[in-house]
Amino acid sequence: xxxxxxxxxxxxxxxxxxxxxxxxxxxxxxxxxxxxxxxxxxxxxxxxxxxxxxxxxxxxxxxxxxxxxxxxxxxxxxxxxxxxxxxxxxxxxxxxxxxxxxxxxxxxxxxxxxxxxxxxxxxxxxxxxxxxxxxxxxxxxxxxxxxxxxxxxxxxxxxxxxxxxxxxxxxxxxxxxxxxxxxxxxxxxxxxxxxxxxxxxxxxxxxxxxxxxxxxxxxxxxxxxxxxxxxxxxxxxxxxxxxxxxxxxxxxxxxxxxxxxxxxxxxxxxxxxxxxxxxxxxxxxxxxxxxxxxxxxxxxxxxxxxxxxxxxxxxxxxxxxxxxxxxxxxxxxxxxxxxxxxxxxxxxxxxxxxxxxxxxxxxxxxxxxxxxxxxxxxxxxxxxxxxxxxxxxxxxxxxxxxxxxxxxxxxxxxx
Numbered sequence: 001x002x003x004x005x006x007x008x009x010x011x012x013x014x015x016x017x018x019x020x021x022x023x024x025x026x027x028x029x030x031x032x033x034x035x036x037x038x039x040x041x042x043x044x045x046x047x048x049x050x051x052x053x054x055x056x057x058x059x060x061x062x063x064x065x066x067x068x069x070x071x072x073x074x075x076x077x078x079x080x081x082x083x084x085x086x087x088x089x090x091x092x093x094x095x096x097x098x099x100x101x102x103x104x105x106x107x108x109x110x111x112x113x114x115x116x117x118x119x120x121x122x123x124x125x126x127x128x129x130x131x132x133x134x135x136x137x138x139x140x141x142x143x144x145x146x147x148x149x150x151x152x153x154x155x156x157x158x159x160x161x162x163x164x165x166x167x168x169x170x171x172x173x174x175x176x177x178x179x180x181x182x183x184x185x186x187x188x189x190x191x192x193x194x195x196x197x198x199x200x201x202x203x204x205x206x207x208x209x210x211x212x213x214x215x216x217x218x219x220x221x222x223x224x225x226x227x228x229x230x231x232x233x234x235x236x237x238x239x240x241x242x243x244x245x246x247x248x249x250x251x252x253x254x255x256x257x258x259x260x261x262x263x264x265x266x267x268x269x270x271x272x273x274x275x276x277x278x279x280x281x282x283x284x285x286x287x288x289x290x291x292x293x294x295x296x297x298x299x300x301x302x303x304x305x306x307x308x309x310x311x312x313x314x315x316x317x318x319x320x321x322x323x324x325x326x327x328x329x330x331x332x333x334x335x336x337x338x339x340x341x342x343x344x345x346x347x348x349x350x351x352x353x354x355x356x357x358x359x360x361x362x363x364x365x366x367x368x369x370x371x372x373x374x375x376x377x378x379x380x381x382x383x384x385x386x387x388x389x390x391x392x393x394x395x396x397x398x399x400x401x402x403x404x405x406x407x408x409x410x411x412x413x414x415x
Contacts, residue, residue: 006380015409016132018329018359032113034106041080048074087370122365139195149199156248159235178224198413201264205284220247262300268308329359357404
C-alpha cells in the first residue's frame with residue numbers, strides 16, 4: 001500500500017531517458033571489472049591529481065588497488081563517489097573501502113559481467129526501469145531493455161577527407177560532392193529510423209560553440225570541396241569548417257523533424273573524463289541555441305543536463321519555447337543539492353508535460369541503478385515540499401511524478 005509520496009516514487013516503474021550503457025556482450029568480452037565502473041568518478045580522480053596513465057598503464061591488481069585508494073581518499077566525498085559507494089553496497093554488499101574489500105569486489109564484478117541476466121536483474125528488478133534510451137553508436141541493442149539514440153556528430157564534424165569517407169562507407173555509397181554527402185547522411189538516418197532509433201543527438205558543445213549560423217549551400221560546398229581536394233589527409237581548421245558543420249546541423253534537424261524523432265542536444269557541464277580537449281564550458285550556453293530554436297518551431301528539442309551551470313537561462317528558454325523540453329539527465333550525480341534546486345524551480349516555471357526527470361548518463365547498469373535511486377530521493381523530497389507548501393495536492397504530486405518519470409517520455413519518444 002502506498003503511504004507517502006516517497007513510497008509512490010520509489011515503487012514507480014520509470015523510463016530512463018539517456019544512458020551510454022555498454023552492450024552486455026561487449027562487457028562480457030572485456031571481462032569488465034571494478035575499474036570499468038568508475039566512469040564519471042574518473043573526472044574527480046583526475047582533477048584530484050591522479051595521473052591519466054593510471055587508466056592505460058598495465059599493472060598488477062594489488063598495485064592498481066593501492067594507487068586507486070590513494071586518490072579515493074581525496075575524492076570519496078563527491079556525489080560521483082557517493083553514487084558508486086551506493087551501487088557497490090546495494091549490488092555487491094561492499095561496506096568498507098579497504099584493499100581486501102576492493103580485491104574481493106573486483107572478482108564479484110567480473111562474475112556479474114559474465115552473467116547474461118545481470119542487466120535485466122539490475123535495470124528491471126532493482127532499478128524498476130522498464131526501458132532505457134541508450135547512446136552507444138549503434139542501433140543493435142537488446143530491445144527487451146533498450147532503444148537507441150544515435151550520435152550524429154561524426155556526420156558533421158568534417159575536417160579531413162577521411163571524415164567524409166567514414167560516413168560514405170556507413171551509407172554504402174560513393175561520395176564526390178556535397179549533394180552526394182547529403183544523400184549519404186539521409187540514407188544513414190533512414191536506416192537508423194528503420195532499426196528503431198528514437199532520437200538523434202548533437203554533442204558539439206564538447207568541441208565547439210553551440211552557436212549555429214545559417215550558411216548557404218555554396219558556402220558549405222566551398223569548404224566541402226576543399227576537404228575533398230586534399231588527398232594527403234591535410235585538415236581544414238575548425239574555423240574554416242564551421243559553415244559546413246552548421247549547414248549539416250540544419251540538414252540533420254530537418255531530417256529528424258521529417259522522421260518524427262526528437263533532437264537531443266548537450267548543454268552545460270562537461271567532464272574531463274569525456275573530453276580533455278580544453279573546450280570551454282561557456283561554449284555550451286543554451287542561449288546560443290535561440291536562433292536555431294526559432295528556425296524550427298515544428299521540431300522537438302530535448303535540452304540535456306538542465307543547462308547547468310547556466311540553468312536560469314535554460315529554464316527561461318524551455319518555459320517560453322513550445323518546441324523545447326527540459327531534461328534532468330546527469331544532474332543528480334553532479335550535485336543532488338543543485339538538482340533539487342533546479343527541479344524545484346523547474347516545476348515552478350515549466351509545464352510538467354515538458355519535463356523529463358531522469359537519465360542516468362552512465363556506461364554501466366550499476367551506475368544507472370544508483371543514479372535512479374538518488375533521483376527518486378530528490379524527486380520525492382521536492383514533490384513532498386510542493387504538497388506541504390500547498391502548491392499541489394497529494395494526488396497531483398503523484399500524477400506529476402508519473403508524468404515526469406514516465407508519461408512524457410512515452411509521448412515524445414513514441415515508446
